[in-house]
Amino acid sequence: MFQVGRYDPNKRERPRAAEPKLSHTDNNDKKRPHDESKKHARGLRVIAPDESVNNKRQRQVDSLAKNHAPVLSEAIDDLDLLFVDGDDVRPDEDQDIITGHQLLSTTASELDSALKWSKRPLKEAATAFKMAPFLIEKLQAKYERFFAVQAWSILQVLWQFSALQQQLESDICITAPTGSGKTLAYGLPILHSLASRPRPKRQLRTLIVLPSRDLAQQVYQVFQDYCDTESNLRVGLAIGQSNFKAEQIALTVDVDAKEDMEMLRHRLQFEPGNLELALEIFRRPVEVKHSLLSSSKSNVDILVCTPGRLVDHLDRTPGFSLQYLEFLVVDEADRLLNQRYHNWMDRVFESVENHLQLRKFLVSATMTRDPRKLAPLRLVNPKHFDGHNNTLNTDLAEKDKMYSMPDSLQESTIECTAEQKPLVLLALLLEILPAETSKKRHLVIVFTSSVDSTHRLTRLLQLLWTTVGRSPSAVVEFSSAAKGPDRAKLLQHCNEDASIQVLVCSDGLSRGMDIKDVGTVIHYDVPSLAKTYVHRCGRTARAGQSGSAISLLKGQGQAGQFWNLRRKLVQGADRVVKNRSLQKHLVRNVPYQQCLSALKEVLQAEDDGEIRPHELLGEEYYPRSVGVARATPTAHQSEKSTSGSDVDSDSD
């Protein structure tokens, strides 16, 4: 059913790779050679449909068409198999193109159906989908409508469960822009399916794997909102945040009795009738204990985890088992597939008892389509939703591009020298964050290229921020050098504390994080990969909210690199990227040199252990000449500082 295709040089001539384009204005000029035998489905090239599979598929579709619920008919009336072959594009790290996977592409009618349901009131759509009442109630309190990717995915899974009795089960690949609601796109069908098929005893039926602890924590919180007494579902978290034994207890009712009598007692509280069995197990060698306990019951139905911690539990937690797994979600799949920590995927597949009942979800805004990378996932009939190409875009050159940006995102650039960058940044911040505003909160995320530069820039900005009369505590740093709980606390503050206005970070925060009120993303250091640019920009303009992304380009060289990167985006050609004037974005009359000297002192004091890296600086570190700096400016003063002689406001 699912094959990984190989490129056969004798079979088809390898077409030219797209030629590099120097600027965003020349994106339309190259159309790919178009073979008549190719049909184009949304975003996927289709070559030579395989008749035997197609006929089989047609028979299944015919039989289904007789039985399925009328409300869902539009979703399958065009369920043709489409085969993809992207050998006319050279795959590389940054441009993963389908090269032979047989994917079931989202068809026009499925897409139209999803779009149609995403325009209806949520309750009406959810009722039509026959979703579990507890989900409808909770969703309705939060959202007005489903997003298209959610409607599509719910239709796929719920429809297959109800109408097809799982005959046509496919794995699901979702690639859609950042902030388009992909978490609930897999979350809702999974929650519905688990809750509507309760088990007599709790079993771990869903595993959600994410590449970072921060992301796993975020997804765990999303699921927690829906796991309560009404759904009778429990979700667990395994990311190494808490101590391992505590995590073991939370996940399984069984623990290694040899190691810890305390835990044995704890377990007996759960199952007092098991005393004899427990003692018997206690006397056996460790391996026997493991196997005796391996089928014991789980404390959770859903587990959100990072790969390393998952493998730890598979190795060291008796009673922790994936044998009953029904759903495996690989979120930020391209990242996880690139980093095959501890062979976690093989370990998962080894542990699953019934592979036929395991359905996989692959999710990312920048999904890999390289079959070599997808192969370890053993996808079955993978069905693909490409949210980057969900408009009626007939431009083939555009279809070859990989990613799209949220519609509500405005992009702009400023060219400057390396020395000017801090002052340009300061000018931008002053323009975006006027001292007194009645407007809604606006958080700015500033991305740098490394943990080190994140720290230096944070300190420098704190110093500069005081020179214009602002509080240094408004500028905070998110660093992967900080411990997990500290990072979680900081993210919570950023979501709750309106006094935090600027968050400086490296790419640890670029993927998936859903932070409230992020109105602007500034690429202080421009990323070298299109993927990274997409994910970073995606921290703003989420869920249809407006947002802007500004790139600081160091001279012409970096400008060329930037446009080169951007041409890989789906909507690169027709989106306007504003070029801001440097003259209008340079702060003058701030004691910049003094701030640089102060920065040296601060970093030295940190090296000497006099101040901790995340501690707020004492008064003594701020430049002496900036008496005005620490005074809270009046509305008049702040107006002067942002639009007067110090800073020129943006008028382009």
Ligand SMILES: Nc1ncnc2c1ncn2[C@@H]1O[C@H](COP(=O)(O)OP(=O)(O)OP(=O)(O)O)[C@@H](O)[C@H]1O
């Ligand atoms: N139907 C909906 N209506 C309005 N907001 C929604 C809806 N579904 C999800 N959201 C909100 O949209 C935001 C983005 O959702 P989510 O984090 O799932 O995006 P994503 O597509 O996974 O983004 P990324 O690619 O950056 O990980 C969240 O704040 C979520 O609460």
